[in-house]
Amino acid sequence: MTRITSVSLRRVLDSRGNPTVEADVLTESGGFGRAAAPSGASTGEYEAIELPPTEAIAAARRHAVPRLVDEVYAGNQREVDAALRGADGTENFSEIGANSAVAISMAAAKAGADVLGAPLYQHLGGAFRGENFPTPLGNVIGGGEHAKEATNIQEFLAAPVGAPSVSEAVFANAQVHARASEILDERGIPAAKGDEGAWAPAVSDEEAFEIMDEAVSDVEDDLGFEIRFGLDIAASEMFEDGVYHYGDETKTPDEQIDYVAEMVDEYDLVYVEDPLDENDYEGFAELTDRVGDRTLICGDDLFVTNVDRLSEGIDVGAANSILIKPNQIGTLSDAFDAVELASRNGMDAVISHRSGETEDTTIAHLAVATDAPFIKTGTVQGERTAKLNELIRIADDAA
Ligand SMILES: O=C(O)[C@@H](CO)OP(=O)(O)O
Ligand SMILES: [Mg+2]
Known part of the structure; x- marks a missing residue:
């Protein structure tokens, strides 16, 4: 058939x-x-x-x-x-x-x-899937390769970890995005949007941390459930000649580890993706050792959804989480293999979009099918809301 x-x-x-x-x-x-x-x-x-x-x-x-x-x-x-x-x-x-x-x-x-x-999430995940829903990581402020003249850190991501439902989580992220825009306005900072619909103001990373912190706390107070935030540093893009470039300033790999560990504690970050260069398994391991008990250290460019690279990472304790992007590896079977290897080793698998997207909603189903704790698929903008709205429909369908 x-x-x-x-x-x-x-x-x-x-x-x-x-x-x-x-x-x-x-x-x-x-x-x-x-x-x-x-x-x-x-x-x-x-x-x-x-x-x-x-x-x-x-x-x-x-x-x-x-x-x-x-x-x-x-x-x-x-x-x-x-x-x-x-x-x-x-x-x-x-x-x-x-x-x-x-x-x-x-x-x-x-x-x-x-x-x-059968709905796609059930075909991929089996009869028992559809009980748990991922928390959406919502890109609110960003720069890096996704927007010129904005932050060095690629993504500041809202994480409504206390939301009672996936729908409330999706709307919470949209509210943080709107609140960040108001705060930028109050500070007189104009902001265009980057590739994923995040605000791309010409501010320092330090100021972006402050704005994000304020936006998240305001919305948390308003909605009455816990909202935290995280980062995709996309550090490989900053790494050149053995140091990380933040505009005119640089950080050595040791300084980068100290910096990220400090930010994890100062802002109670729930998630940090690609804090170090994609070849620095040892640096990842050191950072995971330092802060991995209180935040997710996630490998995106590090693992590229590839079981061989993930195995190397597991051997040295390079992260406690992997980002899953089916197009990084080419097939859904390969992506599932990476999820399974991660979960057999006590790591979380986070499902993700790319910065260039279409209205395709497969990753929303993949996140539910794999019981992912988080899905990273933007906050606003049609190609992002396609996935977020599909998650809301899946939750409705599964209820
Ligand atoms: O780095 C990332 O995680 C992604 C998605 O946010 O960006 P890109 O698709 O450009 O690799
Ligand atoms: Mg990334």
Whole structure:
């Protein structure tokens, strides 16, 4: 019933106005799934390869589609993803492109769910999923590679950890985003928005910490549940010639560890992603040792959703959490393997969007399917609210 009868690929727009790959998968009994690949700006050095969409589509049509159509069942995700890997033949999807691979992988999952008549989160996660919902990490202020002339730290993320429901959490983040705008106004600071819809003011990181702290406390007082915040430092982007660059100032790796540890305590941070360069497993381990009992130290560029890199990290205690981005590795099966390896080792797996996104909602289902404690998928702006609104619908559906 779920045998794939057609896979079509096309170029569509992403939120930055760049082309990306969209896939449609059809099955024998009329099941249909559509998904589009997201795209990063602050990409990790070890991510699977994103090819220019036209090339990725041509290569996938040549190599992958013949191995899928009439050959593979969309309901069998492992089989779909093994066919994609077989068609590509490389470690990093450099032949058909991780963008084609992930679009097909996600579209097949949706087609499989469609035939089974199950919501995607249940098809991926099984009958017992849908009880727990992730806390959304909402990007409120940011800079780095996502906005010019703004903060050095890439993302300041609201985390409504005490919200009684996913819907209240989603609205709390939107309120923090609105409150941050008022505080910027009060201080006479103009702010455009970065790629993910976060405010991108030309302020120091120090001032961004203050604004974030104030916005979060105000909304916490108003709503009456605990809201904290966290960071994606995206430190690999700042690391050059052995030091971290904060505008004209620099920090040595030891100073960077001290700085992050101080910020964790000063602001009671609940989450810190990529505090150090993507090759510094030891630095990650030292920081995790110092503050890992009170915050999540999450590896994004460090692990790139890759089980081999995660295993190395586990060996040295490099983090207590991993960011999962399906397009970093190319298939849903690979992403699930990373989640499972992490959770077998007591680490949290956080599901994430990319800075370049589409209206695709797969990651909302993935977060519920994997029982993720957090999902990072922005706060406002259509391609972000697509996922947040889907989470609200899933919660409604599962109730
Ligand atoms: O660094 C990150 O975590 C992401 C998403 O916020 O950014 P990008 O997609 O540009 O890598
Ligand atoms: Mg990151």
